[in-house]
Amino acid sequence: MSPEDPLKIMRHSTAHIMAQAVQELYPEIKISIGPAIENGFYYDFDRDEPFRPEDIERIEARMVEIIKADLPFTCSNISKKEAYNLFKERDERYKLELLDEIKEDTVTIYKQGSFIDLCRGPHLSSTGKVKAFKLLSIAGSYWRGDEKNKMLQRIYGTSFPSKEELDDYLNRIEEAKRRDHRRLGKDLDLFSMDDEIGSGLINWHPNGAMTRSVIENFWRDEHYKNGYQIVYSPHIAKVNLWHTSGHWDFYRDNMYSPMDIDGTDYIIKPMNCPFHIKIYKNRLRSYRELPIRWAELGTVYRYERSGVLHGLLRVRGFTQDDAHIFCLSDQLNEEISRVLDFTLYILRSFGFMEYEVHLSTRPDKYVGSVKNWEKATEALESAIKRSGLCYNIDHGEGVFYGPKIDVKIKDSIGRSWQCSTIQVDFNLPEQFAITYIGEDGGAHQPIMIHRALMGSLERFFGCLIEHYAGAFPLWLSPFQVILLPITDSQIPYSNRIVEELKRHTFRVDIDSRNEKLGLKIREAQLRKIPYMLIIGDREVKSNTVSVRKRGDNDLGSMEMEKLIYMMKEEIESKGVV
């Protein structure tokens, strides 16, 4: 959205109207900033009393009056000095702080009614141009986003050119709630968390675990095909290992406390890399062996602050689909390209076609040489370019040990979550002094690439649930087929069908309860099972099954052979069109 986007202008103006209403109702508050954002706007206020739902109603009512009054928005250029005096007089200390940082000699201020704001604009011509708005939520937010600063009160809202569009948006929010993975995780009996176990720790139920095991098997097969070898490593290690790696110094706050074993401190692992490095170092390595690609579904534990935990998307214990590539300098480009292609292949296999790609470059605090950073960053960027993806460069956002590519997937309400990451690491090879023997007979340091395609299985599964709204494609569905005998007398025949499907490795269930067909169909539908096979006397006599596909499609009766062929085709294609 450009600053001139009409919707953005209207939302920004609505934010000003809200600020006016707030200031008129609560003269003691101080205003700070209030921009338009992706789906609306917010304004941050400094007020000792928190806003309550009743306040929101009052503010909305006042806003309606302001809009009705159709006050003009007027813009004026004044000198910085004048602006300083103006906001000084109004005791708007946040505005004064902002003014201090403006380099130009003149600034623009916008005014409507009694309200004046330091603002670049542009705005609507008058308040009456706002046709439909709603205040959505109240939240705390730190002044200038810094947790050392005072926490302000933020009010979120949105506005649209018409009532219909606003209602449409509100409906979409409701719709999104229905595909929330936490809701569906409960409804479909996929996973749970428990107070007595602890926050951010996931129990995978049989249904969720079935899908997870399908994902893991697919992952392993594809890694084998792509030249990786699978490794396994322990869950705990001596704390000294983490001193060597440097993690203890940098990430102590996110690591769990040591436990004493025979007088030595051990900690539960927050990463897998040091273990893979130790496998590398277990014997002398030759340049002829490189690149080495080692992958592991490694379960790690990290302390996350209580307020950030979120269903499966942000947890304290998770399994990374981790891998480390050790390669020669002149293999770097090729390896990064391969990893990126592999990443996209995996994401597309799961039906994710839209994501954000970020390239993060050298931060202020870094290890390694500038030359190496540049080389690695170029390798990453050219791989993205070759893939044809759009990407953003996050300058200085790289980790201290190397540049990285992140791929993010969006959840049902538009929040994006990092899944894939490809990182070059200049730190660990140095810390652990890993080498290979080169053609020249001398020892050299290999380049290390750290990568995760799905990121964590927990987060990936959460995104997957929301992406499909719980209706997984056939290959991922916990149950693929359910048999629905109409009466007891078809149970023996149905059981034979179950056995036949199981022989073909389908995941199959049978509903042989003494219930009406309508109920069985309803419940199978709610369980989002892709295929329902209805078995009545007709089917038994003709040695067929009546096939109903999830959704609403009665496909009519069918020979088993045909059904099995059809489903195998569908599994093969992964349901990705």
Next chain:
RNA sequence: GCUGGUGUAGCUCAAUGGUAGAGCAGCUGAUUUGUAAUCAGCAGGUUGUAGGUUCAAGCCCUAUCACCAGCUCCA
């Protein structure tokens, strides 16, 4: 971690400071059923936890835990 909100049956939710209730799910029985809910009966609770105020607390107060929204953070 911070700001605010919410915790009542497996789930979704009721209940002026005065006897904790409904629907669905569960169990039992009847019904043998043809493409999204058959009927009846039964059972289900230390109201997140620990204190406190009160003659009396699901409701008020304090602490604590968890969850929700946002902020900050995310190797």
